[in-house]
Amino acid sequence: MKTFLIATRNAHKVGEIRAILGGEFQYLTLNDFPGAPVVVEDAATFAGNAAKKSVELAKWLASCPAPRAPRLCILADDSGLEVDALNGAPGVHSARFAAVDVLKDGNTPDADNNAKLLRLLRDVPAEKRTARFRCVIALTPVEPEPLTGSSPVCAAVYEPGTVLFDGACEGRIDFGPRGQGGFGYDPLFIPNGFEQSFAELGETMKNQLSHRAQALGKLQAWLRKQTELNP
Numbered sequence: 001m002k003t004f005l006i007a008t009r010n011a012h013k014v015g016e017i018r019a020i021l022g023g024e025f026q027y028l029t030l031n032d033f034p035g036a037p038v039v040v041e042d043a044a045t046f047a048g049n050a051a052k053k054s055v056e057l058a059k060w061l062a063s064c065p066a067p068r069a070p071r072l073c074i075l076a077d078d079s080g081l082e083v084d085a086l087n088g089a090p091g092v093h094s095a096r097f098a099a100v101d102v103l104k105d106g107n108t109p110d111a112d113n114n115a116k117l118l119r120l121l122r123d124v125p126a127e128k129r130t131a132r133f134r135c136v137i138a139l140t141p142v143e144p145e146p147l148t149g150s151s152p153v154c155a156a157v158y159e160p161g162t163v164l165f166d167g168a169c170e171g172r173i174d175f176g177p178r179g180q181g182g183f184g185y186d187p188l189f190i191p192n193g194f195e196q197s198f199a200e201l202g203e204t205m206k207n208q209l210s211h212r213a214q215a216l217g218k219l220q221a222w223l224r225k226q227t228e229l230n231p
Contacts, residue, residue: 001074002025002026002071002073002223003013003025003026003027003028003070003071003072003073004017004021004025004026004027004028004072004073004074004075005029005030005061005073005074005142006028006029006030006035006055006075006129006134007030007039007053007054007057007074007075007076008030008076008077008078009029009030009031009219012182012183012184014027014029015076015203016203016210016212017212017216018079018209019207019215019218020205020207020212020216021216021219021220022025022097022185023209029159031183031218033061034059035229036052036060037056037057037060037148039052039053039056039057041078041092042211044054044092045092045093045136045228046069046078046080046092046134046136046166047078047136047138047164049078049092049096049136050076050077050078050080050136050137050164051076051138051140051162051164053074053076053078054074054075054088054138054139054140054162054210055074055140055162056139057074057076057140058074058141058142058161059075060200061074061142062143064083064140065150068157068193070141071141072141072143073139073140073141073142074138074139074140074141074142075137075138075139076137076138076140077135077136077137077138077215078092078135078136079094079133079134079135079136079182079211080092080094080095080118080133080134080230081095081117081131081132081133081134081185081189082131082133082134083095083117083121083129083130083134083173084131085121085128085129085130086120086121090113090117091155092107094184094208095107095108095113096108096109097111097112097113097116097117098100098112098113098115098116101116102130106117109139110183110184111112113184113185114158114177114185114187114188116177117148117188118176119174119216121173124164124179126172126175129172129173129174130170130171130172131169131170131171131172131173131189132168132169132211133164133169133171133185133189133210133211134167134211135166135167135168135209135212135214135215136164136165136166136215136223137165137167137212137215137216137219138162138163139162139163139165140161140162141161141169141218143148144186145206162220163183163213164218165218165222166214166215166218167210167211167212167213167214167215167216167218168211168214169189169209169210169211169216170191170192171189171191171192171194171215172189172192172198173185173188173189173190173192174188174189177197177199178196178197178200179197179198179199179201180199181198181199181200181201181202181203181206182198182199182206186198186199186206187199191209198210218230227231
């Protein structure tokens with residue numbers, strides 16, 4: 001059985017990934033590796049940040065003398081919100097969008113990020129509040145495996161052994177938060193074809209529509225192809 005080390009301590013993100021990929025895999029998180037290095041996400045793209053986390057953690061684990069699960073892969077993602085009226089912001093800065101406003105380093109609370117977004121869009125009419133959630137997932141084996149990027153669902157090969165999968169969910173930003181579920185910008189984001197926000201739609205529906213669900217769906221298809229090629 002393949003084991004994924006999900007490169008996050010974000011319980012919401014881990015829950016989404018587990019729910020979408022299902023029970024055919026084993027899962028670990030960074031909480032299981034307290035000595036893991038902190039990877040600075042300073043790339044200009046989601047793909048760059050996801051791949052950097054995945055590659056650096058795989059190299060660190062490969063150098064550790066402690067025993068580890070066989071067939072262990074690092075699964076890292078970077079995701080965020082792109083708002084057209086803000087020229088694609090907050091983008092890769094989604095989790096720390098309000099940092100400058102609150103004079104804080106690192107990620108900032110969801111409420112602060114949402115408040116800043118609403119303030120910047122205050123005078124933007126409904127028809128110009130288009131946006132999308134975007135996600136890129138990077139998969140890197142801790143030990144060399146015959147991984148290739150030959151499948152059409154694979155977005156790119158970042159470097160030998162690391163494969164990328166992307167997903168996007170189009171929608172719009174509402175004029176105020178709605179719903180109690182979800183996290184991040186979910187209370188403000190209304191996906192195309194719906195009148196409810198992600199926070200109102202609930203976890204089951206979100207996991208069918210979301211940017212992360214689309215990227216994970218491509219990953220699943222690619223894993224099935226790998227199994228066929230390397231039984």
